[in-house]
Amino acid sequence: MSLTERARELDATDPLADRRTLFDLDDSVVYLDGNSLGAPPRSVAERMEEVVRHQWGRRLIRSWGEGWWTAPERVGDRIAPLVGAAPGQVVVGDSTSANLFKALVAAMRLASGRDEIVVDAATFPTDGYIATSVARLTGAVIRPAPLDSLGLNENTAVVLANQVDYRTGRAYDVGAITAQAHDAGALMLWDLCHSAGALPVDLDAHGVDLAVGCTYKFLNGGPGSPAFLYVPTRLQASFDQPLAGWNGHSEPFAMSQEFEPSSGIARGRCGTPDILSLLALDAALDVWDGVTIAEVRAKSLALTGFFLDCVDELVGSRVSVVTPRDSSRGSQVSLACDGAREVMDQLIAREVIGDFRPPNVLRFGFAPLYGRYADALRAAQTLAQVLG
Amino acid sequence: MSLTERARELDATDPLADRRTLFDLDDSVVYLDGNSLGAPPRSVAERMEEVVRHQWGRRLIRSWGEGWWTAPERVGDRIAPLVGAAPGQVVVGDSTSANLFKALVAAMRLASGRDEIVVDAATFPTDGYIATSVARLTGAVIRPAPLDSLGLNENTAVVLANQVDYRTGRAYDVGAITAQAHDAGALMLWDLCHSAGALPVDLDAHGVDLAVGCTYKFLNGGPGSPAFLYVPTRLQASFDQPLAGWNGHSEPFAMSQEFEPSSGIARGRCGTPDILSLLALDAALDVWDGVTIAEVRAKSLALTGFFLDCVDELVGSRVSVVTPRDSSRGSQVSLACDGAREVMDQLIAREVIGDFRPPNVLRFGFAPLYGRYADALRAAQTLAQVLG
Known part of the structure; x- marks a missing residue:
């Protein structure tokens, strides 16, 4: 043929x-560039019109109580099944880089006593830049390592790896590498930018500790659409992240002077969510139904x-x-x-x-x-x- | 009458x-809640349609080279005159909380040897939360102080204050407080969330060191629209911020492993900008023409x-x-x-x-x-x- x-x-x-x-x-x-910017689902333009003209224009400030405030968790719950996560563990907002920063600092705080961050040697550059910044602030040391030969040791606090190599397109085994990290007593943080919406990830099944990913590639959320952060339920109470803005507070509108983090995944939030982009993403996720x-x-x-x-x-x-x-x-x-x-x-x-x-x-x-x-x-x- | x-x-x-x-x-x-969420300028809905259907739908990835990539600085230059800043000193992106984090860490790095962060005692809570997080990471100490009686001393690294008190509506004198900070050898960081677009700020004229502000109140950018960061030209070369993602790199598409910050205000960027929200804000700023x-x-x-x-x-x-x-x-x-x-x-x-x-x-x-x-x-x- x-x-x-x-x-x-x-x-x-x-x-x-x-x-x-x-x-x-x-x-x-x-x-053939949906791995960089996904094509627009038709529902997005219509939804944007609805959000701007009706929700913003007619309901004005009231819309914050009519679905906007909780959109980061609600949209997160729509992404969750695509990456193998049960509800309540994914929150959407900020960029991938900002979420990596949150996750890496939180990982260093969880892994007290260990000070090595192992970074996928072939990583998309921003992961390395952010890891370097985190190392500088937390006194950690960065060690780049190929995913085939991580060389983990008793000093490794966390391994940061990309499920798919952005340049070569090679996909790595999430379960096997997560197990290696855990065998070494380290935490495993996955960057899913090049895999979410295209490959099975199975975060919960593999016991992954933390993950981040963008939504503008295979999830078609639009240019620079907000990223997601995964923190499994078992780690949420101890997830202590540095971009602790008012949106992650347990009672944001109490306007209290002391920061008391939300008990759930909302503690991964930072500032006011970018509603237009977030609801464009929400509309874009309709293509996954069924x-x-x-x-x-x-x-x-x-x-x-x-x-x-x-x-x-x-x-x-x-x-x-x-x-x-x-x-x-x-x-x-x-x-x-x-x-x-x-x-x-x-x-x-x-x-x-x-x-x-x-x-x-x-x-x-x-x-x-x-x-x-x-x-x-x-x-x-x-x-x-x-x-x- | x-x-x-x-x-x-x-x-x-x-x-x-x-x-x-x-x-x-x-x-x-x-x-009467435009100090929390500004009303929608009519141009926004139309612009969103254009951005989604034409720029994203027809031009696809090519739009990044046709205005998207530089939008954070271009839109920043539209906000600049509203806060009294010459071009090239304002960048738009991320939330106010994230920009506060960048600015405060950068301030602590500039003010070597001093370790006190003075925070407006009546501040909007997120400023205090973020300052506390920065203090924890940098070894600084937070001291809340009323803006009428700051008690600055030889240990004060930076003063973080709100031009307008979000609760009482009282406006403070940017020039006088900035001068107090400078007299004490400290840096001055202003939060302009409740003043940008409503009051004169005159950042350049007062020699302000750093400023942040949101764009969804008096600037009408839309719910959770991206915030802005001001770094004057004289401080840009030494502005060393922690959310150093690939967008702040001098050559982001070189994909190099080493982080080399952009020489200009772009070093205030972190991850990929949220284009839908950013261009909604761009459209919203048309109401200021003239x-x-x-x-x-x-x-x-x-x-x-x-x-x-x-x-x-x-x-x-x-x-x-x-x-x-x-x-x-x-x-x-x-x-x-x-x-x-x-x-x-x-x-x-x-x-x-x-x-x-x-x-x-x-x-x-x-x-x-x-x-x-x-x-x-x-x-x-x-x-x-x-x-x-």
Whole structure:
């Protein structure tokens, strides 16, 4: 069967094919950058209109008591099943970097006596920057280590790792690495930016201690939409975070001078939540109703697998495949080639939108809710043309 | 002249009267809570539609290079003239609490050797909570002090004060208090949440060292819209803040492992900016085009003064006036009475919307861009009815 025939058949039998109609995405565009900015669900524009004109315009300040104040926990509970968390353990707000800061300082306070923060050597840079800042404030020491060889020891307080490597697309085993951390007596903090909404995470099942993630990639919350923080119930009472603003207070409107943290996940909150962005995210999460992460993962592997087949056949040795060919990959395929930055510019000019990451990587992200096999084929065909 | 005649004449001759048409606010509502959540400028709903449907939906990831990435500084430059700052010194993003955290840690690093943080004793609580958290991380000591009697000494590192007391509505002299801090060799950090957009601040003229403020009160940015941080040019090179995420890096897309802060105000950034909220704020700021803060202040004093006259005549001794009667007041009037919480509930049920603050304060905020003298009169009339 030709690649064209395979693409047609795969799209025709795709159980998630109807989800694409929930997105406001031009048919002419091959959008393979949902791992950086997810496409807009159609419900978002309408919801924003409702929030601005009705909730803000008509109800004014009263809306704070009509759903706004508790939105960080309520939207968190909608993300929870996507990352394998029971309700009451995920809160939405602030950026991933700010949540990493909260989680890392809290981890250092939990791990008294130990002073080493082990950071995934291939981490997305902000994790390392924030870890360095936390180390400076808490007297900890940073040790970068490859996830294949962490070298944990009796001094390791916490391990900070990314489930999916943002550059290579390699996916790591959350259960196995969490177990390693626990065996060494350390806490495990996962950054789920490149996996939430694309891969099973199973935070509760693996006994993960802390996690953060963004919502603007595979969760389609919109540009810079608020991030999430996971603190399991068992650690909430001892979760002692440094961005302890009035929103994390047990009685914020008592306006008391002493800070008394909320008893639940709300203690992960800091300042007043960004309601427009938060409710845009809330609307965007509607696309997950009735979908399981297992289905999403199955399609993700099929899509990226088919793309690899197309690349092998149409592009061949003009690129090297960076992403693992076995199932230890996230929902992206990274290809390395010379002049990658210019190659990506030319792909984008032809409406095949992926992105470039230094030094020489072309990234193609596949969002299973709106990605099509025909897109994978056209991307490989266009890449072959561009490479000449 | 009766109060009714005065209200009519004042509204008829109000040079800012036409601004109200820029807001999407029901005529039937007396909205006096713009000091908590500003009313929506009409431009916001339309801009959100444009941002979601066009910028996000059609341009997708490309929008980051078409205005999104630099929005925190660009929108900051629109707020700058409203707080008396030259361009390049204000950045927008994160919450007020998060920006306070950045500013206070940076202040402690600038003030090496001194370890006392003096906090306005009547501060909005989050400032005290965040200062306490910073003290714990940096080894500093907190000393609450009334702004009338700061008792600064050779150990004071930084003074954190609110220009307007959120409860009483009293406004403080930014120049005089800043000079006191500087005379003691301390840094001055202002919280402008209750003054930005309502009172002159003149940050540059007074040589203020650091400032933060929210944008959802008198700046009408929307519920929980991103806050701003002011760092004057002279301090930017030494502004060393702890939420040093990838957005504050000098070359964020180089994805380097070492953090090298941006040379300008962008080093105040942390994670990816919340674009929907940020561009809603951008649209909301259009209402300031062609308005000076001096005009706003003049109307604010006239409005609150007229409201005090109405209260004196119609309500009399059933309430006590908490806000100063001279010009040392912000753009709100606070009245104390027994059962204030229930009184406010009844006012709101009659579409006179202010708010309650413990223990016994009714707050009436007057936003000069959309507040009317007729509103002030109706609020006092309704209050008189409610108090029976």
